[in-house]
Amino acid sequence: MHLNYRLRLAALTAAVIASTTSAALAQKNYDTGASDTEIKIGNIMPYSGPASAYGVIGKSEAAYFNKINAEGGINGRKINFISYDDAYSPPKAVEQVRKLVESDEVLMVFNPLGTPSNTAIQKYLNSKKIPQLFVATGATKWNDPRNFPWTMGWQPSYQxxxxxxxxxxxxxxxxxxxxxxxxxxxxxxxxxxxxxxxxxxxxxxxxxxxxxxxxxxxxxxxxxxxxxxxxxxxxxxxxxxxxxxxxxxxxxxxxxxxxxxxxxxxxxxxxxxxxxxxxxxxxxxxxxYAKDASDPQWDNDPGMHKYTEFLKQYYPDANKIDNSVLYGYGAAQTLVKVLQMCGDDLTRANVMKQAASLKDFAPDTLLPGITINTSPTDFAPIEQLQMxxxxxxxxxxxxxxxxxxxxx
Missing domain, CATH: 3.40.50.2300 (Response regulator)
Structure with a gap:
């Protein structure tokens, strides 16, 4: 009788441990590109070619992610930011994005730059159900959640x-x-x-x-x-x-x-x-829609103070008055917010779900009164400007x- 009781207790203990373990496992969901220690983020930028002036956006983002990693990462995970040059060429963009997805196995493609390049990769990424998140172009078509649920813009639309x-x-x-x-x-x-x-x-x-x-x-x-x-x-x-x-x-x-x-x-x-x-x-x-780093009116602005400190420590050779550097910081800050909201559910579907749930988020760099708002039917995060x-x-x-x- 006593032995039987002990066996039943052991069985019950084992069942409790098993259910606790499976609950713990259930709390952590990963797709390709995410793990307990790392989040792989892919990116393409025109580091060369006719639009190479925008290349500093990628450098600014890399520096911002270095800052986040130095501060302990996102929920303990380090960002592995892999950025390739597409020279503002659609065929090159397709080649580099395929490499990011099929060889590097990234969780998402973040802030890829240029309307022609993004147009070239949009169908491929959507067919693979891989986020094409916070696209660095203002084309109106990035706000089309019905037809392209894996693509979302960031800046105000050109139209x-x-x-x-x-x-x-x-x-x-x-x-x-x-x-x-x-x-x-x-x-x-x-x-x-x-x-x-x-x-x-x-x-x-x-x-x-x-x-x-x-x-x-x-x-x-x-x-x-x-x-x-x-x-x-x-x-x-x-x-x-x-x-x-x-x-x-x-x-x-x-x-x-x-x-x-x-x-x-x-x-x-x-x-x-x-x-x-x-x-x-x-x-x-x-x-x-963003503050201008060269404008003295922002000298005592808390957000711009953080931006200036970031440049000093993590991107000292940046041209502080180049708005593209500021742009990269704001976009990277928005992605970090989304990844924080994801918690331990780092699936591609949850990344898009959280990206479509931003409410009055204000990166350090946006003009006062302008905030980021998204919903499942609104994939245009910033929709306000000032002349x-x-x-x-x-x-x-x-x-x-x-x-x-x-x-x-």
Whole structure:
């Protein structure tokens, strides 16, 4: 009887241990790329090629993840950030992403840059059910959870931003004669569509000249000459940094004085304005959602203080006034927030679920009043901007924060 009792007790103890162990195991869910010690994050960036000015975004993200790892990682796991050069070339992007997924076995592809590159990898990643998370381009199509549930943008959409410029011109310069140049790819066409939609029926009469350029062109000077000849008094520059700087310089050389608007992705003082010459950029308009590291108004801002300290310790050779460095920090901070929310459930499905559950999250770098919000039906994290004008050696914000949310 006594032996029987002991056997039953041993069996009961074994059952309790087994159920406790399985409960502990159940609490930790991993997909390929995650473990008790590591989270593998894949990335592609144009470290070379026509958009290489953006390469510092990847370097900034790598530095931020080094900081997180130095502080103990995320729930005890270190981030292994694997970033490859795609040279802003869609075929190269496909090749590098396949390598990340099939050889490196990453959990996700984070903040891959460029509309053409992301378009090339979107179907592949969605078919494999691998997060293409916080895409570094403002194309409107990243906010399509029904058709592409594994793809999510981060920055405001190009169409939303363009509609804000159209709204501004209709109010402030309704008789404008607009000459514009756009990059002949999905990036440029998305901005163009938003602008024409924003102008509405007046687009046909207000836009007097359109020029498109290829990223393979060494210079866009010839296009700028044609736009000046059109008699335009507004110049809208839908360009990436290298070409944006060329355009600002050429407009000044031609002694042409239109009202100039440059898109947010090329508003960096360090990468665009300074190379083009401060004197050539006076009065240019743009819009922003992030603080400008070169602007003294943020000197005592707690978030920017953290950013400055981060640069000193983890990325000392960064150009502090390059907005792309700041962009990388903000995007990386958002990913860290999502991974923290995942806890011990590091499955790809849970990564997307948490990314679609952000509420009023404010990275250190966003303008006051602008926050990140997502839901299962809203994959556009940032949807607000504020207009700004270049004056002296800095951008000066003006007007209210405007929502550029896409209305169906």
């Amino acid at each position: 939303a931003e363009s509609r804000i410029y159209a709204k501004y011109l209709l109010k402030e310069k309704p008789d404008a004669k607009i000459g514009l140049i756009y990059q002949n790819d999905d990036f440029g066409k998305d901005y163009l569509k938003g602008f024409k939609d924003g102008l509405g029926p007046k687009a046909a009469s207000m836009i007097v000249a359109e020029e498109s350029y290829e990223t393979s062109e060494p210079s866009i000077d010839g296009h700028i000459v044609k736009l000046k000849a059109s008699g335009a008094d507004v110049f809208y520059s839908i360009t990436t940094p290298k070409f944006a700087a060329q355009a600002i310089k050429k407009v000044a050389e031609l002694d042409w004085h239109p009202l100039q608007i440059v898109v947010n992705v090329s508003s960096s003082i360090g990468a665009v304005i300074k190379p083009a010459g401060y004197e050539n950029a006076q009065g240019i308009l743009s819009a922003n 700004m004008r270049f004056k002296g050696e800095q951008w000066v914000l003006f007007g209210d924060i405007i929502s550029g949310e896409v209305q169906d």
